[in-house]
Amino acid sequence: RKRVFRDSAYYEIITTRKGYQVLRYFMVGATYKVGQKAEYSIREVVQWWIAPNGKTEVIARLRAMHTMYYDLWTEWSDMDLRSNKMLKAYNIDAYKTYPAMRIIPELRRNGFKGAFHELTPYEFFTAILTDSKKETLLKAGQTEMFRYAVISNVNLHEYWNSIKICIRNGYHIADASMWCDLVRLLRHFGKDTHCPKYVCPTDLKKVHDRLVRKREEQIERERAEQRREQLVKDEKNYLKSKGKFFGLVFTDNLILVKVIESVAEMQLEGKLMHHCVGSYHKRTDSLILSATIDGKRIETVEVSLTTFKVVQ
Template sequence: YKAGQAAEYSIFEVVQRWIAPNGKTTTIARLRGMSIMYYDLWNECSDMEVRKYQEYRAYDITPICTYPRQRFIPELKRNGFKGECCGILPYDLFKAILSDSRVETLMKAGQYPMLRYYLNRSFDMERYWASVKICIRNGYTISDGSMWRDTIDLLRHFGKDTNSPKYVCPSDLKAEHDKLVQKRNRQREREQLKERRQEAKKHEKEYRKLKGRFFGIVFTDGTLNIRVLESVAEFAEEGTAMHHCVWSNSYYLKKNSLILSATIDGVRIETVEVSLKTFRVVQSRGVCNSNTEYHDRIISLVDSNMSLIRKRMGKAA
């Protein structure tokens, strides 16, 4: 294009993707530059020759999006293609429905979200295929392939029948998925706590030697109850329940730290660290290191009872 002149357009071919009716493919293209960051670095002086497929997908083209005239071989129509690529690259879709009977089945059954997920992720579909067929037979559309697959894995983990429509065709997939995830998390926490208790046994004697003088310290304001953790096993329980580092960072071995637990009606609220050098609250953390609505009140209550800790420290001296 130049000022005062009409624009001129030209086309320079760089790629051809060939797909046989059996799904086998060949790419014919010109040479490319070395960079994998740009898709348009073509060597225009090179010949159109058979090229090895590039993992960075430089050869991917979407003719259905750009070219108005379309003609499809009968094999594609036979295998369920009706002109819509369902958000999948045409090359990937055509190759798959010509070579994989499961893709053909998903296409014909209208299971497009599961089809997209299957072609975009690398996983063993055979492990889930029986459950997929249960969904198809019961007219159930899998709305989210990733979430449904996770749900099947969780059902299998808990020994549920993954050939039963009751389990594999949930009316609310997200709710069922979240319920199973929570159940699995609780199971993992129990397993983790069991392992931590076993580990705790190795350090109980040392912890009692370091902090035994403070055992029995308890104070309350009528609602909040705050007490010193009296065993390493309690550190394991506290860390597991509160999802913070009081266990993983081995606070039970820190000579100048005293750890207390603040509860209301037996429910843990925050974990408190007191410095045995300065006799001040170093930190007070709720679940996942958050501050609760009782945070300031907890610190104030500990500060007002710091004399109990000083007294025990003085006796030991």
């Protein structure tokens, strides 16, 4: 039911100029009004100039940097040199790319064959011109690992020896994130990450998930041991600070009120009575008692050791 509708999209031209790779981005706008012919506009907004060594400069119009809208360009501003620090503002993922591309020979030498593997041309070109390891991944056909290395900034040096084992054995890394996690787990468990048996699994997910479960079980055991050690420490501290009250009991032959004499007993009290008294053993000014009738808990009582009054 809208009477006025506006839309816009980017397209790019990939070309060369005097030995530089140039990426030119244009914004195309369309305005549709009921009963009128559509109006179209087009203007160039960004140019990336990429040298054969991977260094870049950006020429662009001014735009609003602190906004959720990435297409708010200042139309009257000049195409001028801008700061590379605002990369996200100029690294545009165009809707369409002009099919006839002109490419500098250095890019073809470093492995570009026409596909960008779900990366922007800027990300792709700068990656293979500035990083020999990424260039090697592309040429070796490890495109998933190549893409992951570009978008995640993973430290390839950390995995490079294992990657070379995969390349040497013709193993294609289909899920780079999972594979890197696998290598980290293998290292943790002391396995040889130079061995094809470990770094080239037939079923990556199955092996990865098994090691993840093993690590989770290990972490849980470590936490249980830490909890046990802390409990022993807490019991000693509790005995030292409240031990002189142990054995203290009040009763009217119906209700029996006794001092809680251990941290474990206090945690059980909190669990069964559904409140937070389980951590009160750390309170220096409090004495915690449990009230029961015929052995059944009915209330937990906190008494101040300063005023000797019931706090709660």
